[in-house]
Amino acid sequence: xLQESIQxxxxxxxxxxxxxPLRRSDAGLIxxxxxxxxxALGTRTIPHPLPPGATEAFIExxxxxxxxxxxxxxDGTDQxxxxxxxxxxxxxxEEGQSEVSFWVAPGLWNAxxxxxxxxxxxxxxxxxxxxxxxxxxxxxxxxxxxxSHCGFEYLGDAEAWSVSRGARVPTWTYVCKLA
Numbered sequence: 001x002l003q004e005s006i007q008x009x010x011x012x013x014x015x016x017x018x019x020x021p022l023r024r025s026d027a028g029l030i031x032x033x034x035x036x037x038x039x040a041l042g043t044r045t046i047p048h049p050l051p052p053g054a055t056e057a058f059i060e061x062x063x064x065x066x067x068x069x070x071x072x073x074x075d076g077t078d079q080x081x082x083x084x085x086x087x088x089x090x091x092x093x094e095e096g097q098s099e100v101s102f103w104v105a106p107g108l109w110n111a112x113x114x115x116x117x118x119x120x121x122x123x124x125x126x127x128x129x130x131x132x133x134x135x136x137x138x139x140x141x142x143x144x145x146x147x148s149h150c151g152f153e154y155l156g157d158a159e160a161w162s163v164s165r166g167a168r169v170p171t172w173t174y175v176c177k178l179a
Contacts, residue, residue, distance in 0.1 A: 009070050014120035016079050017113070019072035019088065022062045026073055029084040031055040033105045040164040042140045043103060048164040068092045070126065074104070074117050088117045096130040102146075114146045122150060122176065130179040135160055138170040152176040 012019040022030075031050060033039060040048035047054065062071040069092070074085040086104035093099050100121065104113045122132070134152055136143040137160075148154075152174035159168045 009072075010124060010126045012072065012120050012124045012126070014074075014116050016116060017074045017076040017081060017085055018078060019117060019120055020075050022059050022071050022073055022087075024056075024059055024063075026084050027055045027059055029082065029105075030059070030087070033084070033086070033103075036106045037164070039103055039106055041162070042137060042143065043101070043164065044135075044160050044162055046103075046164055062089075072117075072121070074113060085113050086117065088114075088121055090121070090127050090129075090132075092127060093133060097133060098127045098129045099133045099135070101134070102143075109142065114143070115149050118146060118150045122178070125178055130177065132176045132178065134174045134176075135171045136174075137162070138172055144172055144174075147174045147176075150176070 009021045011021070034046045034055065035050045037048050040046040040050070061067065062069065069089050071087055071089040073083070073087055075083055076085050077083050082105070084105070085108055086102065088100065088102040090098040090100055100118065102114050102117060134147050135158065136147065153176070155173040155175050158171045158173050160171050162169045
């Protein structure tokens with residue numbers, strides 16, 4: 001089920017939570033979760049330690065007009081869960097292709113939230129993409145399982161820069177063809 005938000009970014013229903021656009025009030029929980037070194041090390045863009053103002057700047061970019069990335073909070077308040085369980089994002093790469101990225105709060109790992117968010121996003125396909133790309137660090141097999149579970153196919157090995165690690169890190173690249 002898709003519903004349009006004021007920002008023209010859809011609100012997407014999942015079973016245990018709703019994917020909704022970020023709010024400035026999400027900064028506290030996002031900063032709390034992303035300050036965890038384990039979470040930062042699994043991403044390309046989250047620095048560790050997290051500098052002051054980084055979360056607020058990220059949210060402002062996510063709310064900006066003309067952005068190339070749409071970011072959704074996994075909001076569990078309707079089910080008695082936290083307001084932010086994690087984030088999932090789609091970045092427009094080129095016509096018909098977007099790249100998906102996600103993270104879940106460390107205390108909620110292995111509870112199926114990432115798989116549920118990705119499945120809901122795939123079903124909604126808000127970018128109307130023909131293919132979604134994804135990349136995970138090779139030392140993060142949990143995220144690779146999420147992708148495989150949701151129908152992504154392994155494409156090959158590559159490397160990506162990790163801000164928190166200050167180094168290039170081996171990755172696995174995946175694709176999911178939607179049309």
